[in-house]
């Protein structure tokens with residue numbers, strides 16, 4: 393084991409493939425923007441373009457939701473927002489803890505996009521005693537000594553790790569032992585988790601490396617494609633991942649770095 397992957401089959405129990413699940417937030421973001429502009433219906437082509445997804449793939453994805461749209465009219469925006477939110481479990485409130493309140497943890501704590509998508513920052517946890525009690529984004533930081541109690545008291549199932557890489561595994565182990573079953577890991581390390589625990593990782597430097605790869609190609613330089621892919625200098629999936637179209641297909645289980653929709 394010890395892969396740090398999401399330990400889930402490629403298809404969820406309700407029959408929705410993981411690749412589809414990974415695209416649902418993209419649709420939701422595009423639909424929310426339409427909803428805010430009071431747009432009542434949208435065609436699959438328009439929505440696909442707004443979400444950066446191929447329209448045939450979108451129709452297939454929506455068929456898993458039992459949503460087929462109306463010929464000549466398209467999809468009902470409000471209903472799709474509801475359907476996708478329900479499918480993603482966003483119609484309920486998800487308390488989240490962030491561990492490691494340094495530069496990144498503090499920025500995440502202050503990110504309004506969590507709350508607006510149903511993720512409430514329930515607690516901020518840091519090992520530095522000097523930070524205990526200090527408010528960050530209006531929430532007092534609590535010490536790691538109380539981690540287990542904080543998780544239990546707040547009924548937390550989702551933890552965000554923003555600690556240095558060297559301590560991320562031990563933080564992860566404590567979160568899991570306390571009952572956390574989903575982890576968003578920003579530390580540049582592979583986490584090992586037991587079955588039943590989902591891990592998503594975010595690594596912006598990998599995204600930049602993929603962009604650098606494409607910049608290099610655009611510049612018309614001689615591209616050491618085979619060498620790069622073969623020696624691990626670049627992610628093997630880089631060319632597809634950076635097209636924006638199929639990235640969700642590459643790793644239903646978090647193989648490919650995930651960047652949260654902003």
Ligand SMILES: NC(=O)c1ccc[n+]([C@@H]2O[C@H](COP(=O)([O-])OP(=O)(O)OC[C@H]3O[C@@H](n4cnc5c(N)ncnc54)[C@H](O)[C@@H]3O)[C@@H](O)[C@H]2O)c1
Nearest residue numbers: 492493494495496519520554555556557559579594595596
């Ligand atoms: N994924 C990305 O794109 C991305 C971007 C920036 C930073 N990072 C990573 O995020 C992490 C944090 O970066 P940063 O710039 O905020 O660092 P930082 O040094 O500013 O903050 C780290 C915080 O973690 C706390 N900490 C240390 N050990 C801890 C433990 N055992 N339990 C709880 N808290 C602990 C420290 O007290 C500190 O407040 C690093 O691993 C960094 O590499 C990732």
